[in-house]
Amino acid sequence: MTRDAALTGADLTLAYDGRTVVHGAGIELRAGTVVALVGPNGSGKSTLLRSLARLHTPKSGTVLLDGDDTSGLRPKDFARKVTLLTQSRPTPGGVSVRDVVAYGRHPYRGRFGSGDADGPAHVDKAMAMTGVDAMADRAVDELSGGELQRVWLATCLAQDTGVILLDEPTTFLDLRYQVEILDIVRELADEHGVAVGVVLHDLDQAAAVADRVVLMCQGVVRADGRPAEVLTADLLSDIYGLRIEVSVGDDGHVRTRPIGRHTSRSLI
Numbered sequence: 001m002t003r004d005a006a007l008t009g010a011d012l013t014l015a016y017d018g019r020t021v022v023h024g025a026g027i028e029l030r031a032g033t034v035v036a037l038v039g040p041n042g043s044g045k046s047t048l049l050r051s052l053a054r055l056h057t058p059k060s061g062t063v064l065l066d067g068d069d070t071s072g073l074r075p076k077d078f079a080r081k082v083t084l085l086t087q088s089r090p091t092p093g094g095v096s097v098r099d100v101v102a103y104g105r106h107p108y109r110g111r112f113g114s115g116d117a118d119g120p121a122h123v124d125k126a127m128a129m130t131g132v133d134a135m136a137d138r139a140v141d142e143l144s145g146g147e148l149q150r151v152w153l154a155t156c157l158a159q160d161t162g163v164i165l166l167d168e169p170t171t172f173l174d175l176r177y178q179v180e181i182l183d184i185v186r187e188l189a190d191e192h193g194v195a196v197g198v199v200l201h202d203l204d205q206a207a208a209v210a211d212r213v214v215l216m217c218q219g220v221v222r223a224d225g226r227p228a229e230v231l232t233a234d235l236l237s238d239i240y241g242l243r244i245e246v247s248v249g250d251d252g253h254v255r256t257r258p259i260g261r262h263t264s265r266s267l268i
């Protein structure tokens with residue numbers, strides 16, 4: 001497994017059909033750390049993540065892996081180092097969970113699927129980590145949204161990369177699996193030295209799991225730092241356009257409380 005990898009997006013400007021949606025963003029993902037990207041809908045988080053995964057070509061700026069420009073790397077070599085869990089993927093019909101997770105081994109296979117002796121062990125480990133091993137022989141198109149989300153995460157883990165990018169990995173998941181996925185994210189960084197970049201909408205989850213939080217708004221990185229430095233009441237209230245109270249517990253964890261009409265009504 002590649003370790004001690006660092007993926008850097010330097011001065012990235014990203015556009016769709018000439019409309020710029022990310023303006024000169026910089027982000028650094030270091031080995032053994034978790035960076036959470038947060039911000040309102042449409043602020044450019046997914047586009048930034050996709051550019052780091054080389055799925056979106058920047059208008060300007062560069063993506064560097066361990067200091068080297070990645071644009072010269074062959075797709076297979078890049079895929080051995082960086083993986084991305086996207087928000088949605090087409091679900092293949094009639095394919096088993098095990099076979100879908102085994103897609104993650106594609107960068108290691110030669111022609112005709114040969115040459116990946118370690119593949120089955122990585123697939124088994126990824127399925128066990130994400131709790132999908134019990135459904136290994138089921139067809140993926142028969143799974144619930146949450147079960148499927150864990151299968152896609154297992155596919156990324158089977159790819160065995162030093163950098164893992166996750167776009168809203170807790171979407172569709174019930175509370176138990178949200179917590180388990182975030183535990184896996186921390187475990188990847190702490191025990192396997194992986195550099196993780198994860199888009200999350202839940203600010204408390206972002207604060208709890210991340211070493212650093214990158215807060216985006218309207219295509220610009222508005223703040224980048226430790227959770228308690230970035231997730232302040234003033235900045236969040238300004239960016240999200242509603243009052244958000246923030247407290248820091250004795251354990252150092254940041255907790256946010258958005259105030260709406262429904263939260264301020266009396267229940268007694």
Ligand SMILES: Nc1ncnc2c1ncn2[C@@H]1O[C@H](COP(=O)(O)OP(=O)(O)OP(=O)(O)O)[C@@H](O)[C@H]1O
Nearest residue numbers: 016017021039040041042043044045046047048216
């Ligand atoms: N395929 C596309 N074609 C054109 N514009 C796009 C495309 N995908 C995203 N955009 C636009 O780019 C901007 C940034 O979108 P992006 O999906 O990166 O934001 P986001 O912060 O991930 O949003 P969300 O929280 O809603 O997932 C938005 O204005 C969006 O409408």
